[in-house]
Amino acid sequence: MNYCPRCGSELVMRLDGGRDRPACPKDECGFVHFGHHSIGCGGVVIRDSKALLVQRGINPNRGAWQIPGGYVESDEEIVPAVEREVLEEAGVVAKVSDVIGVRHTVGAPTANVYVVFRLDLISGEPRFDGVESIGAGYFGLDEIEEMEGVQGFSKWSIRRALELPSGSGFTLETGDINIGRPGWSLFGKEPV
Numbered sequence: 001m002n003y004c005p006r007c008g009s010e011l012v013m014r015l016d017g018g019r020d021r022p023a024c025p026k027d028e029c030g031f032v033h034f035g036h037h038s039i040g041c042g043g044v045v046i047r048d049s050k051a052l053l054v055q056r057g058i059n060p061n062r063g064a065w066q067i068p069g070g071y072v073e074s075d076e077e078i079v080p081a082v083e084r085e086v087l088e089e090a091g092v093v094a095k096v097s098d099v100i101g102v103r104h105t106v107g108a109p110t111a112n113v114y115v116v117f118r119l120d121l122i123s124g125e126p127r128f129d130g131v132e133s134i135g136a137g138y139f140g141l142d143e144i145e146e147m148e149g150v151q152g153f154s155k156w157s158i159r160r161a162l163e164l165p166s167g168s169g170f171t172l173e174t175g176d177i178n179i180g181r182p183g184w185s186l187f188g189k190e191p192v
C-alpha cells in the first residue's frame with residue numbers, strides 16, 4: 001500500500017505499536033495501515049436438539065456442510081451481520097442469544113477473527129438458494145457424525161451450543177449507557 005485510502009496522500013513509514021508501519025503523514029487524517037484483517041461470524045441455531053447446517057454451493061469446499069456464517073462488512077455491526085447470514089444462507093429468522101466461541105487465524109487470505117454465536121430460532125423453515133447454499137436442514141449430532149464433509153469447527157460449535165446452558169455464554173451489554181457508543185457491540189459474562 002503506497003497511498004492513503006482515506007485522503008490519497010503518499011504514505012510514510014512510522015513507528016506505531018512497536019513496528020514500522022505505512023502511515024498517512026497528515027495529522028488530520030491519521031490513517032495507519034495495520035495489515036489485512038477480516039472478521040467472520042457464524043451462527044448455531046438449535047431446534048429439538050438438532051443444529052441448522054447449510055451446504056456450501058461455492059468454492060472453496062463446495063459441498064461441505066457448515067453452520068451458516070460469513071464476513072462482517074466493515075460498516076456493519078456484528079449482531080445484525082450474523083442474523084443476516086443465517087437468513088440469507090438458510091432462510092431462517094433467528095436472534096442472537098450469546099457468544100459461544102471466538103477463533104483467531106493467521107494466514108491467507110487475511111488474518112481473521114471469527115465469532116460463533118448461538119441464536120434463538122424465531123421463524124422459518126430451512127431453504128437454500130441453489131447457488132450460495134445447495135442444501136440446508138436440521139441435523140442431530142449422531143447424524144452429523146455420519147455425514148461426509150462437515151467442517152470440524154462447525155461440529156465443535158454445535159457441541160458447545162448443545163452442552164452449554166442457554167444464554168450462558170457472553171451476552172450483549174445493553175444496560176449501561178456509559179459503556180455503549182454508536183457502533184459498539186460489547187459482549188461479556190453476566191456476574192453470577
Ligand SMILES: [Zn+2]
Binds near residue numbers: 007024
Ligand atoms: Zn490520509
